[in-house]
Amino acid sequence: MSFPKDFLWGAATASYQIEGAWNEDGKGESIWDRFSHTPGKVDNGDTGDVACDHYHRWQEDIVLMKDISLQAYRFSISWPRVLPSGHGEINQKGIDFYSQLVDALLEAGIEPYVTLYHWDLPQVLQDEGGWPARNVVEPFCQYTQAVSKALGDRVNNWITFNEPFVSAFIGYEEGRHAPGHTDLHEALAASHHLLLSHGQAVPIIRNNSPDAQVGITLNLHPAMAASDSEADKATEAFDDGRINRWFLDPIAGRGYPQDMVDIYGDGMGFVQAGDLDQIAAPIDFLGMNYYMRQISRSTDIPEEENAPRKIYRRDETTEMGWEVYPEGIYDMLLRLGSDYDFLAIYITENGAAFPDKVNYDGQVEDPQRLSYIKCHLAMVLKAIQEGVPVQGYFAWSLLDNFEWAYGYAKRFGLIYVDYETQQRILKTSAKWYGQVIRANGIE
Ligand code: FCB
Numbered sequence: 001m002s003f004p005k006d007f008l009w010g011a012a013t014a015s016y017q018i019e020g021a022w023n024e025d026g027k028g029e030s031i032w033d034r035f036s037h038t039p040g041k042v043d044n045g046d047t048g049d050v051a052c053d054h055y056h057r058w059q060e061d062i063v064l065m066k067d068i069s070l071q072a073y074r075f076s077i078s079w080p081r082v083l084p085s086g087h088g089e090i091n092q093k094g095i096d097f098y099s100q101l102v103d104a105l106l107e108a109g110i111e112p113y114v115t116l117y118h119w120d121l122p123q124v125l126q127d128e129g130g131w132p133a134r135n136v137v138e139p140f141c142q143y144t145q146a147v148s149k150a151l152g153d154r155v156n157n158w159i160t161f162n163e164p165f166v167s168a169f170i171g172y173e174e175g176r177h178a179p180g181h182t183d184l185h186e187a188l189a190a191s192h193h194l195l196l197s198h199g200q201a202v203p204i205i206r207n208n209s210p211d212a213q214v215g216i217t218l219n220l221h222p223a224m225a226a227s228d229s230e231a232d233k234a235t236e237a238f239d240d241g242r243i244n245r246w247f248l249d250p251i252a253g254r255g256y257p258q259d260m261v262d263i264y265g266d267g268m269g270f271v272q273a274g275d276l277d278q279i280a281a282p283i284d285f286l287g288m289n290y291y292m293r294q295i296s297r298s299t300d301i302p303e304e305e306n307a308p309r310k311i312y313r314r315d316e317t318t319e320m321g322w323e324v325y326p327e328g329i330y331d332m333l334l335r336l337g338s339d340y341d342f343l344a345i346y347i348t349e350n351g352a353a354f355p356d357k358v359n360y361d362g363q364v365e366d367p368q369r370l371s372y373i374k375c376h377l378a379m380v381l382k383a384i385q386e387g388v389p390v391q392g393y394f395a396w397s398l399l400d401n402f403e404w405a406y407g408y409a410k411r412f413g414l415i416y417v418d419y420e421t422q423q424r425i426l427k428t429s430a431k432w433y434g435q436v437i438r439a440n441g442i443e
Contacts, residue, residue, distance in 0.1 A: 001381055001443070002439075002440055002441035003441050004384065005440070006391075007384075007390075007391065007392060007393070008071055008072050008346070008391060008392030008393070009069075009070065009071045009072065009392065009433075009436070009437040009440075010070055010071060010072030010073055010392060010393070010394040010395070011065070011068070011070055011074070011394055011395045011396075011398040011414060012073075012074035012075070012113075012348060012349050012395070012396050012397060013073075013074070013075050013076070013397055013398050013399060014075070014115070014118035014162065015075070015076045015077060015078035015081070015118060016030065016032045016048045016051070016078065016402065017048065017118075017397070017401040017402045018051050018052040018054040018398075018401045018402070019051060019052075019054050019078060019081075020048065020049060020050040020051040020052065020053045020056075021053075021055035021056065022047075025081075025097070026081075026094065027080055027081040027084060027091070027094060028080035028081075028083070028084030028091075028122050028124065029080060029123040029124075030078065030079070030080045030121060030122060030123060030178075031119075031121045031122075031123055031126045031130070031171075031178035032048060032119060032120050033048070033049075033120075033123065034123050034178065034179070035177070035178035035179065036178075038180075041178075041405065042404075042405055042406075042407045043405065043406050043407045044407045046407025046408050047402075048402045051401060052399050052401055052417050052422070053422050054399070057422065058100075058101055058104070059104065060424070061398070061399070061424075062101075062104050062108050062110070064398075064426065065108065065110055065398065066108050066110070067426060067430075067434065068414065068430050068433060068434040069434045069438050071109075071110065071111060071437065072110060072111040072112075072113055072157075072392065072394070073112060073113065074113035074114075074115060074348060074394045075112070075113075075114065075115070076114070076115035076116070076117070077098055077114060077116060077147055079117065079120060079121065079143050080121075080122040081097065082094040082095055082098075082143060082146055082147060083139070083142070083143050083146060084122070085122065085124050086122035086124045086125040086139045086143075087125075087138070087139035088142075090146050095146070095147075095150045098114075098147075098150075098151060099150060099151060102114075102155055103154070111157065113157040113346075113348075113394070114147075114151065114157065114158055114159065115160075115162050115217065116143070116144060116147060116158070116160050116161070116201065117140070117160065117167075118162040119166070119167055119171075119177070119178070121178075121179075122139075125139055126179050130172075130179060131168065131171075131172065131189070131194055132172060132185075132186040132187075132189040132190045132193070133189075133193070134189075134193055134196075136193055136197070137196050137197045137200060140200075140201065141197070141200050141204060144205060145208070148205045148208035148209050148212075149208045151209075152208035152210075155209060155212075156211045156213060158212055158214045158215070159214075159215055159216060159217050159287050159348065160197070160198040160202065160214070160215075160216050161194055161197070161198050161216050161217065162217045162287075162289075162348075163217060163219040163289060164195060164198070164216075164218070164247055165191070165243055165246070165247055166219060168187045168188070168190040168191035168194060169191070169242070171187075172186040172190045173187035176405050177404060177405060184264065184266070185266055188264060188266050188268070188270075191246060191247070192270050192271060192275070193270070195247070195250055195251070196275050196278060196279055198216050198251075198279065199275075199278035199279040199281045202214050202281040202283065203281065213284040214283055214285075215284055215286055215287050215344075215346070216251060216283060216286065216287060217286075217287030217288070217289055217348045217349070218247050218286065218287070218288060218289070219289045219290075219291070219349075220244050220248075220290060220332045220336075221243050221292060221293055221294040221328070221332075222328045222331045222332045222335070223236045223237075223239035223240040223243070223244070223293070223294040223295075224236060224293060224294070224295055224296060226295050226296060226297040226309045226310070226312075227306060227307040227308060227309045227311075228307055228310065229298070229307035231300055231306060232296060232297055232306065232307065234298065235296040235297060235298045235299075238260075239294045241257050241260040242260065245257045245260065246260055250279045250280065251280065251286075252280070252341075252342075253280035255276050256268070256271075283342075283343075284343060284344060285343060285345060285346055285391070286336065286342040286344075286346075287345075287346050287347075287348035288332065288333070288345055288347055288348065289347075289348055289350070289396070290328065290329045290347065290349070290376070291320075291349075291352075292322040292323050292324075292325055292328065293323065293325045293328035293331075295313055295323075297309075318352040318353050318368075319352075319353040319354050319355055319410055319411075320352075320353050320406075320410060322352075324352070324375075326372075326375040326376045326378070327379060329347070329350065329376050329383075330379035330382055330383050333345065333379075333380070333388045333390060334383055334386065334388060336388065337386070337387060337388040337389075343389065344389050345388065345389055345390045345391065346391055346392045346393070346394065347380060347390065347392070347393045347394060348394050349395075350373070350376050350393065350394075350395065351369070351396035351397060351412050352368070352369050352372040352373075352412065353403065353410040353411055353412045354366055354368045354369055355411070356411050358416065358418070363428070364426075364428065365427075365428050366427045366428050366429045369414075369429045370429040373395060373433065374442055377393065377442050380393060395414055395433060396412055397412045397413050397414070398413065398414060399413045399415045399424070400412065400413035400416055400417040401417070413427065414426070414427055414429050414433055415427065
């Protein structure tokens, strides 16, 4: 099964999850430093202080990327490494780190895909109100200006935000991520300021990076009612509205979905005149992260009074407890193709955690991850054959890394990391993925 000839093959990471060096070379504190240093917030008391020590081992990591034949590498920039106090003075050492990384990637023939924000807000800005406060937008623009000016001559592919849903709703409503708040109004305001920052950043990037292709990455989950009951169908509409449409619709120029505004019953007073036009700034591509579907089941009525289910969760799950459902990536892509008109789509993350072990002979065999990626790739190809403009695929993740509130317990890497020694071992899936890239297809 061959992919289109210019299909792009990559792998992804994020700054806080791999870099370590949390307080080196002038880096400021981020909300994830603060959160992980707060007892009880992250499993096992793990922190990103050292992580994969990528800040010191990036050259070695680029060699590994070459071993896998990667054509593109998606990484994120740590805002507090570049602007330790959120705005104001630039930390040249921070910029230099990313500048060297970009040069070395280009020299290795690997295209950099830069994400500006993958969840590590400078703590000083959280102290000033964080994403729920409108005064975060201006510093984000300054940060975008600093980075795109420094790297825009060499970086052509830009992702403003990674999964604003997670930043807003998991960080400010569910509280499982930094900064750990539990307030729906804060989450709604945060989502708006994340989107507004995205919209204002797009022209800044274009201005500094003449060949820029600019997009945003959303985590999309097809929602499916567990039964035909009215209650489950309403839950499906809610789940789809909360996770998918709340972000897709404003970016596509349709504003916030009215059914959700009605349900939230929030005055949405944080939306000012002109904001929605800025949020709808034309983009060149949509980044889609896909891990699983959402089976929607109402909890408003007792289970026994609800209609019989037509959908059950499959038994096959990853170590995260996430159902393996490859058809969902196809369903979501087809829906994007029919309901929206994005010029191009990249799968900016897809992958799975399994409990990997190093064998007696030093190898890491991970047939489940290989199979997960293969089945999802087959579904991506099917969507492409049906006309959806998917232009590339990034496996999550290049390396085992700090999996947020789960710490180091969940391994998503194509490459195994021994956190004691920082030794890296290519898993079977990494070697297989290299063959897929070289063949531009799967068997
Ligand atoms: C996504 C995140 C990424 C990683 C994967 C497993 O939501 O963008 O950083 O944690 O999930």
